[in-house]
Amino acid sequence: MKEKLKRILENKIALDVLKFFHQNQSSLDSVGGVSAWVHGDRKEVRLVLEKLVKVKVLERDSTGGMEGYCYTRDEKTMKIVDALISDV
């Protein structure tokens, strides 16, 4: 998981998105919302969000065409993210 995440974080937007959720762990936001916080393109942010959901760093809550993304609750994953973010 760590290696996969490292590769994802080579993308600057991915790093910004992950930093946003790591620093604002209570946040639950839509693609549009996250794009605004990280000043990123919606399409690119959507792709990044899905990649981060795949490696279980983020969770997706979707219903009736509406999607909300939030940070993991898993402590181990949070520690890995913390270390990766401080390394970059």
Place this chain on the structure above:
Amino acid sequence: MRPEELPYNERLFERFEENWDRWPEASSLRKYLKNPEWVMIHKLPGSYAEFKKTKALKCAKKAFGVVSAEKLRKEMTAVMKILTKCKMNRAPEKFSYAQSMYGLCYPLESDNYIFGFIILCGMKKSMSSDLVRMFVAVISSVIRESRKELELEDLNKTIRPRAIALSTVHTVHRLMTSTLDLNELLPRIARLSLQIIRANRCSIKLVDKKRKILLPKATIDLRKSKEKTKMKKVQIGKYAPGRAVKRETPICGDNYLASPMIDKEVVGVITLYDKLDGSSFTPFDQEIMKTLSEQAAIAIKNAQLFREQEDLTLSSIKCIAQLLQHRSHATHKAEASFLKLISVIGRKVDMNESEIKVLQYAAMLHDAGQISIPERVLEKKGELTGSEFDIVKTHPLKGAAILSKFKPLKPIVPIILYHHENFDGTGYPRGLKGNDIPVAARILAVVGAFEAMIIEKPYRKALLIKSAINEIRRKAGSQFDPDIVGIFCEAVDRKDVCKLLNKELGGR
């Protein structure tokens, strides 16, 4: 102490020092003045001993060259007096020392408060008044810029988390209002509350007005321990959830936060326990939960209203269906089995819950049009004549026309209209063929025919379930969609469906 935790004036002084070093005009001024020494101090030294610690003394020593300590002290005490005067007058003060050295002291002021001093020393001639004015203007612009930067930082620190929280609340609101199914809504509210407050447990209780108690409706417990939360009724006024409801205000303890859901009246309460990081619930958590609870109250009320409306529709349908049964003298005994069959088949063809519900309503009313067919035709034993069959063939059209008048039943109209269409195009009223017939109507055609065969009527004996299934299989591809027949045969063979059919039909 982190820079952002320092008192405002100390932060302003630090920011001024940083900005002064990189300010282009300050750099030009430095060059113009032939690089004098700049000394910035946060506070004026109270004694010579303190003054000795500042960079100003080093600068003075450099100017004096070899000098006795006594002489240096004397000269510097004079400079200190100038600095005090500068503080008193809040204006630039020029000074000279070591016979031919000149300097200038200026108080750094913001909002009538002196937050530091800038001292220039080591100049070979005194600064002209114009130059002093220019110097003061440059300093003022650096102070202004430093203040702006700090204000922006402070705003960012307070407004950004609030804006992020607001955006979260907005997303939560959209996620909550996207369902009107209470069974789906309540666990969703619990899950969303846990996520944004980062807690381990959440319980949602709704008010039972008659019994004055709170009924547990949804609980999520994400603790790793085996001990799980029990769903308990709580009296209004007791424990944190009960008190929150009674007082209509959030109740917060070290490891719990109970937030009442209020929309004109209290609907229920969301209680969160144990924050993920072990910390206590904060006033900010309370603020967020208050907003979320208000939204939850509206979503719950909407879902409750929707459920009431659905119940009303269902009661009306049941009432109409019963009237129809009386008319056709049918001893309708297998309603639950047919509804179950429909839901099993509907799921298999990827229908959602609301589409399945519509199909079930259609199944209950599919022969509503028979109300307009004379009894002698309906109950005729033996084969119908051509003109009699022409009358029977009008019942889907008539049923659709009657039911289209009842707004909540509009979605079932096409199903009723086409449920006698045959897969090979030989059916009625339109002679539609294959996939042109709506899938719901194709399902109803199979289940409706099965129902007609196994229910006994005064003018005709019922078939055995096995024989009815064989008859349906025989007509796959001609009367019925073969794919739907395949799914129907699997569904009717399921244990739960068989059990229900046996129960309702008495083991035929």
